[in-house]
Amino acid sequence: MKMTLSQWLGLSILLALLAFSLLGVSLSPYSLSEQNLDAIMNAPSMEHWLGTDHLGRSMLTRLSYAVGLSFVLSLLCMLTSSLVGTAFGVWAVWGGKKVDTILGVVVNILLALPGLVVVLLFAAIAPGSFLVLYLAISLVQWVEYFRVVRAITQGVIQSPARQSSQMMGFGRWYQFKRHIWPAISPSVFTLAAFGGANAILTMASLGFVYVGIQPPLAELGLMTVELFPYYSDAPWLLAQPLVVIALMVFAFHLLAGKRA
Amino acid sequence: MKAMFLKRALQLITVVWGVGTLTFILMRSLPGDMAYRIAASRYGQDNVDSNAAALVRAELNLDQGALTAYWHWLTDLLQFKLGDSLVSGLPVMDTVQHMLGHSLLLAFAGLVLSVLIAVPLGLLSAWRGNPLDSVLMGFSSVIRAMPVFVLGVLFILLFALHWNWFPVAGFGSPAYLVLPAMTLALSLAAVSNRVVRDSAKQTFQSAFYQFSRVKGLSAWQTFRQHGVRNIAVPVVAFFGIQLVSMIEGIVMIESLFSWPGIGHGLAHAIFARDIPVIQGAALVMGILFVLLNTLVDLICLWIDPRGAKKL
Numbered sequence: 001m002k003m004t005l006s007q008w009l010g011l012s013i014l015l016a017l018l019a020f021s022l023l024g025v026s027l028s029p030y031s032l033s034e035q036n037l038d039a040i041m042n043a044p045s046m047e048h049w050l051g052t053d054h055l056g057r058s059m060l061t062r063l064s065y066a067v068g069l070s071f072v073l074s075l076l077c078m079l080t081s082s083l084v085g086t087a088f089g090v091w092a093v094w095g096g097k098k099v100d101t102i103l104g105v106v107v108n109i110l111l112a113l114p115g116l117v118v119v120l121l122f123a124a125i126a127p128g129s130f131l132v133l134y135l136a137i138s139l140v141q142w143v144e145y146f147r148v149v150r151a152i153t154q155g156v157i158q159s160p161a162r163q164s165s166q167m168m169g170f171g172r173w174y175q176f177k178r179h180i181w182p183a184i185s186p187s188v189f190t191l192a193a194f195g196g197a198n199a200i201l202t203m204a205s206l207g208f209v210y211v212g213i214q215p216p217l218a219e220l221g222l223m224t225v226e227l228f229p230y231y232s233d234a235p236w237l238l239a240q241p242l243v244v245i246a247l248m249v250f251a252f253h254l255l256a257g258k259r260a
Numbered sequence: 261m262k263a264m265f266l267k268r269a270l271q272l273i274t275v276v277w278g279v280g281t282l283t284f285i286l287m288r289s290l291p292g293d294m295a296y297r298i299a300a301s302r303y304g305q306d307n308v309d310s311n312a313a314a315l316v317r318a319e320l321n322l323d324q325g326a327l328t329a330y331w332h333w334l335t336d337l338l339q340f341k342l343g344d345s346l347v348s349g350l351p352v353m354d355t356v357q358h359m360l361g362h363s364l365l366l367a368f369a370g371l372v373l374s375v376l377i378a379v380p381l382g383l384l385s386a387w388r389g390n391p392l393d394s395v396l397m398g399f400s401s402v403i404r405a406m407p408v409f410v411l412g413v414l415f416i417l418l419f420a421l422h423w424n425w426f427p428v429a430g431f432g433s434p435a436y437l438v439l440p441a442m443t444l445a446l447s448l449a450a451v452s453n454r455v456v457r458d459s460a461k462q463t464f465q466s467a468f469y470q471f472s473r474v475k476g477l478s479a480w481q482t483f484r485q486h487g488v489r490n491i492a493v494p495v496v497a498f499f500g501i502q503l504v505s506m507i508e509g510i511v512m513i514e515s516l517f518s519w520p521g522i523g524h525g526l527a528h529a530i531f532a533r534d535i536p537v538i539q540g541a542a543l544v545m546g547i548l549f550v551l552l553n554t555l556v557d558l559i560c561l562w563i564d565p566r567g568a569k570k571l
Binding site: 108109112113114115116117118120121122123124125126127201204205208209210211221224228231232238242245246247249250253 | 401503504511538542545546549
């Protein structure tokens with residue numbers, strides 16, 4: 001796969017953020033919830049490179065933890081939903097009419113509600129649970145892969161190339177690898193990049209309305225609400241989570257390439 | 261036409277069943293004795309004793325088996341008996357109706373504004389081409405990268421706190437509507453202006469469009485006779501896709517601006533674990549989603565009757 005310049009740019013922004021997060025979490029001398037009420041809302045300095053928040057916690061530590069959390073969630077959701085969506089999408093075409101109908105019904109149920117509402121309802125069952133958040137977002141996202149993969153695979157299954165390779169006795173796995181995967185992989189990669197951005201957005205949105213990851217953990221949306229009241233005293237603090245969210249989403253969009 | 265309505269009706273049923281089932285699971289999965297928890301949120305932590313809990317248990321049929329309870333839950337739902345809020349004690353129906361009006365106002369204002377922004381800008385970038393096109397497209401990618409609430413926070417900081425042009429949050433005079441509607445409109449327009457542009461570009465380059473210029477129609481006549489409808493079909497169809505982001509945007513924007521609508525109500529109810537209100541709000545959002553989708557289908561058919569065969 002050849003990547004364009006903007007895709008390289010997106011990838012490097014993401015890698016830079018990932019490095020920031022890993023280094024921040026592993027090397028910072030401060031812990032996530034270590035408060036120092038003598039040093040609240042400090043400007044960036046030698047001890048605290050990104051300043052301290054309203055409870056005197058190191059912003060660098062919290063931000064790198066939040067970025068890491070977003071990355072873990074988006075990667076998990078990407079992997080799960082793309083695997084499940086692709087597998088079911090191919091199966092719906094290959095498995096015959098009955099499978100296709102049943103999967104179609106399941107997909108229609110999931111599409112009947114806007115994704116964020118589904119995630120919100122799941123979040124209500126277990127507030128603050130990372131696992132539930134991950135399951136809910138993956139549940140919403142695999143449908144996209146399913147629909148695209150199914151549509152493309154329908155064409156490939158009928159193609160003379162695939163049919164002759166079946167008649168020559170090649171197994172299903174070989175046929176998938178040789179004929180179906182090359183046809184669907186560009187779309188799957190694009191969807192995955194957008195899915196990663198959406199997972200981050202959804203988690204931040206939930207944090208922002210206070211039903212996502214709960215304090216004292218650090219999460220980008222949650223940090224935005226927590227720091228919002230102090231914007232006039234310490235605008236640089238509020239800017240940090242906002243800039244990071246926008247940067248992550250922008251980088252994923254760049255990585256996805258032109259097909260928006 | 262018939263098939264389309266049938267499909268949407270089925271969708272409506274799945275919405276009601278899905279929301280009902282999810283909230284039922286939610287109800288059953290509350291940790292601890294449900295009756296005690298609900299009594300605590302209703303009468304305050306200090307006033308709970310086993311009498312109060314027993315009262316709640318009898319009132320909400322909490323002592324039934326899971327299957328009977330599920331059946332009751334669904335039949336109540338089908339009769340639109342949504343119950344009372346666990347926190348305020350008011351009927352959910354009234355609360356939700358009240359919130360729905362505010363949400364529709366915000367959605368409508370945001371939608372109209374987004375059309376007013378996206379259509380002229382999209383047409384302009386298709387008509388003028390580069391460099392204006394690249395500038396506008398680049399600008400909209402930047403806005404698209406910002407989550408709705410980041411956009412909203414920036415608006416509050418600039419227009420409400422820095423310049424004091426509009427109130428920060430709340431509901432009252434029309435001035436309160438400006439910032440939430442603008443936030444919603446910009447986030448929608450940043451995506452749809454690209455669709456307008458692509459659609460317009462394709463139409464402008466098509467043979468029938470060029471031909472009508474060649475046969476002597478003026479630029480404006482050509483646009484009106486051959487352009488508008490052809491450009492509009494993909495744009496309106498795309499709006500159906502964008503409905504999801506509109507409803508998600510409403511949830512975020514209402515919470516941010518304390519706009520007393522469905523999204524704000526849903527977020528609050530989830531935070532307070534007020535299950536009847538969660539159910540009511542989610543239900544109304546789902547129904548709204550299906551109805552708006554049906555409306556989009558109908559408008560598409562009206563603009564382009566050729567599509568009727570496909571549906």
